Amino acid sequence: MNSLGRKFRVSIFGESHGDAIGVVLDGVQPGIALRKEDFMPDILRRKSGALGTTPRTEADEPELLSGVFNGYTTGAPLTIIFRNRNTRSGDYKLFNDIPRPGHADYTASIKWMEFNDPRGGGHFSGRLTLPIVAAGVVAKKMVNYQIKARLVEVGGVRREVAAAQEHMTDMAEEQDNPAKDSQIWRSVLEAAIRDRDSVGGIVECTIDKVPAGLGEPFFDSVESLISHAIFSIPAVRGIEFGDGFEAARMRGSEHNDPFDKIDDSGMHLHVNVKPSKNGAGGINGGITNGNQIVFRVAFKPTSSIGKGQKTFNFATGELTNLEIPGRHDACIALRTPVVVEAMAAIVMADLTRIM
Numbered sequence: 001m002n003s004l005g006r007k008f009r010v011s012i013f014g015e016s017h018g019d020a021i022g023v024v025l026d027g028v029q030p031g032i033a034l035r036k037e038d039f040m041p042d043i044l045r046r047k048s049g050a051l052g053t054t055p056r057t058e059a060d061e062p063e064l065l066s067g068v069f070n071g072y073t074t075g076a077p078l079t080i081i082f083r084n085r086n087t088r089s090g091d092y093k094l095f096n097d098i099p100r101p102g103h104a105d106y107t108a109s110i111k112w113m114e115f116n117d118p119r120g121g122g123h124f125s126g127r128l129t130l131p132i133v134a135a136g137v138v139a140k141k142m143v144n145y146q147i148k149a150r151l152v153e154v155g156g157v158r159r160e161v162a163a164a165q166e167h168m169t170d171m172a173e174e175q176d177n178p179a180k181d182s183q184i185w186r187s188v189l190e191a192a193i194r195d196r197d198s199v200g201g202i203v204e205c206t207i208d209k210v211p212a213g214l215g216e217p218f219f220d221s222v223e224s225l226i227s228h229a230i231f232s233i234p235a236v237r238g239i240e241f242g243d244g245f246e247a248a249r250m251r252g253s254e255h256n257d258p259f260d261k262i263d264d265s266g267m268h269l270h271v272n273v274k275p276s277k278n279g280a281g282g283i284n285g286g287i288t289n290g291n292q293i294v295f296r297v298a299f300k301p302t303s304s305i306g307k308g309q310k311t312f313n314f315a316t317g318e319l320t321n322l323e324i325p326g327r328h329d330a331c332i333a334l335r336t337p338v339v340v341e342a343m344a345a346i347v348m349a350d351l352t353r354i355m
Contacts, residue, residue, distance in 0.1 A: 009027055020084060025077065025080075032142065046335050051182040051193075065080070080135075082134075136345045145208060147206075166187065207293035216286065235300050235333075260274065
């Protein structure tokens with residue numbers, strides 16, 4: 001459905017071209033200082049307008065409708081909405097009869113018996129990642145972990161290679177955002193735009209200061225919970241932890257993590273050891289082992305492209321060639337690191353919520 005979590009529960013609502021989109025958060029810790037301004041740094045990291053992103057720009061100003069009093073969370077359900085103003089719904093009339101290849105137009109129509117809102121992708125639009133980012137801001141305030149995500153590959157070109165090609169110095173400690181990343185991969189993006197096409201990308205996320213012992217086998221393993229949340233992000237096609245798919249090409253002696261002694265035993269329940277190599281990405285048996293959690297997320301190329309594609313016209317009953325009009329991202333992955341961060345924070349807040 002449209003809700004995620006148990007102790008910290010996130011429910012999103014709205015459509016891309018409706019009056020508003022939003023999120024309801026239940027299980028929010030009371031007494032957290034929270035203002036509109038707290039949301040803006042992460043919202044700006046998702047903002048469009050840079051090379052390779054959609055020209056559609058919105059104010060994206062959060063409205064706090066409930067759950068906050070005198071600048072602090074009350075513990076009651078917290079509701080946040082964002083108004084939709086810069087819409088061009090006429091661009092989407094075509095897709096009632098001619099679904100876009102790779103998009104949810106066809107499956108949404110079947111699932112909801114043609115009562116779905118198709119404008120801008122409706123409830124399936126990447127626009128719905130905005131309330132997820134808002135939920136992530138609150139979740140980050142509820143946990144002490146350091147959660148960071150960054151784009152590491154676009155169009156098959158690794159970050160360090162792209163930065164060298166553009167003669168740029170890429171400082172890892174700098175905050176990533178679409179404007180910066182679009183310059184690192186400028187050549188890749190410009191080539192896709194010239195071809196009226198799109199490219200995908202890979203986001204890497206790390207979670208630090210995680211204690212050992214979180215997670216429940218089998219179905220509530222930490223990998224299962226994170227993967228469930230991550231695959232809820234539109235355009236995600238894969239996820240891997242630690243060595244990931246490369247582990248299938250290794251021997252056990254290469255993939256296994258030897259244990260090392262550490263000085264800070266306060267991070268662990270019983271013994272002052274932790275795995276040294278972290279090929280498992282911070283998780284063994286579905287339970288955190290005290291190491292940094294590391295996972296990577298693959299995003300597909302944007303489905304809506306100007307290049308001609310074969311599809312079916314349900315009005316005529318014939319195959320047709322579709323060149324998609326409207327405003328779309330050439331690389332949706334540019335705007336996703338903060339969304340991945342938000343989903344990770346939501347899961348970790350749900351795992352550690354005790355009140």
